[in-house]
Amino acid sequence: MSLTDILIQQLVNGLVLGSFYALVALGYTMIFGVIKLLNFAHGDIYMVGAFVGFGALSLVSGTIGAGWMGIFVAMFVAMIAVGFLGVVIEQVAYRPMLSAPRLSILITALAVSLVLQNAALALTDGQVTAFRTDLGFGGVSLGAVFVNYTQIVLVASAIVLMIGLELFVSRTMYGKAMRAVSLDKDMCRLMGINVQRVIAVTFFAGSALAAAAGVMAGVQYGRIWYFMGFLIGLKAFTAAVIGGIGSITGAMLGGLILGLLEAFATQIPHIGGEWKDVFTFGVLILVLVFKPTGLLGKSEVERM
């Protein structure tokens, strides 16, 4: 393989990885926007999404198979179910804490993360579950680079979801209300906006996107397990920080940048491969030191 081929291959890998990061980072950043909480349980929401998707796919594969049709149905089911899970978590765990000191709600988020992880651990005995699909191994060749159709469809699905979110936030009244709530809650109340409901909708949307990413990860890597949300949660947080936490476009951009950085980092001689996580979190530290507001963030972002 020539260097160009390697770079193209990593570009493709980076796009796939980056779209997962972006989808999870979106929820991070949206939830931060409306209640100024770093929802450390968000990676585990992604994990639950993968398992719900797996369960749904097992149920429907008998009738419509485990091809794209089945996968999209499973993804849809996972998004709805996990969206509601997000709303329940918000109402049960976070809402009572909203007027408490900021640190308390952050600790609550860590607790929710542990609850979700341990529930999944108990239900699966900590075993890795094979996420089987009927997808073939077809694809297209670009010179020496082979891109399989699965990767193409996954990236396309992620893009469709992100466009959908962008339209929701910029065109619909609820989307505009979501942005307004992140700016000034009391003013929103005075305009007749039910702030609690907007927060619930935000949790629904953010959790649904994470669930979609979880199902996509199951499809792409073929294996899911209870701990899969931990690392991606931290990386999505990194992506959100790179993009500027609170900024929706920033989260998409940050996810993509991080995915590409990681993919290309594997190719750096001597420090590639195993060191990619060090690379990622090194970038997080650099961003926090030199541009804590991220690429598109506003300067009034609150420090935790």
Place this chain on the structure above:
Amino acid sequence: MSETVLSVRDIESFYGKIQALHGVTLEVRKGQIVALLGSNGAGKTTTLKTISGLVRAAAGEVQLQGKPITSLAAHTIARLGVVHVPEGRHVLKGLSVKENLELGAFTVRDAHVRAERMAHVFELFPRMAERRHQDASLLSGGEQQMLAIGRALMHGPEVLLLDEPSMGLAPKLVTDTMRIVKRLNETGVTILLVEQNARLALRLAHYGYVLENGQVRMQGSGEELRADERIIQAYLGGAE
């Protein structure tokens, strides 16, 4: 006499343990401008916040067209038509002028009505039409006040609570703002106006209340209060 739109009876409100209102009673009739005067810390803003539900009344009752609204959530009170333009305007910076106006009509289902009101606001404030696609943070203080009032009109208020609309504005803009308040009232909007500038407020108001330490100290028609020696001494800075 026209019907009572808003009636406030003996409300008491607290910030934590500090009591800000000690039984405030006032009434706003349909089509009136009612001025709420008083020095800093007298409880003017708290009275508005208690009416709109941002601050919970510990005692007393607020009625809108005869129905109690005291225990309702702020967004429900707004839906019923009590529209509060808070001190400092609170335009949503980061959203465009047009989006700010659209959100003012968040509770209005009918797209036709929304479009009509938007046209009305643009007619009233041509500057807003010119700047509709700009971010609200780029507006000057006077323009932000126009946006805040325009946004309230999008809602279609039964009663408009205006908190210090002239605050922080240049003298010419203060006069402009007061002219706008008068014009709104002439088109049928009922207004409860909180104002530091008692002289200007009493020139417009049909009726006025003077708050002191969380209680109503004086009340009367605009002319009566303007002629009152005590008011002249305390709020109008001596003889006119």
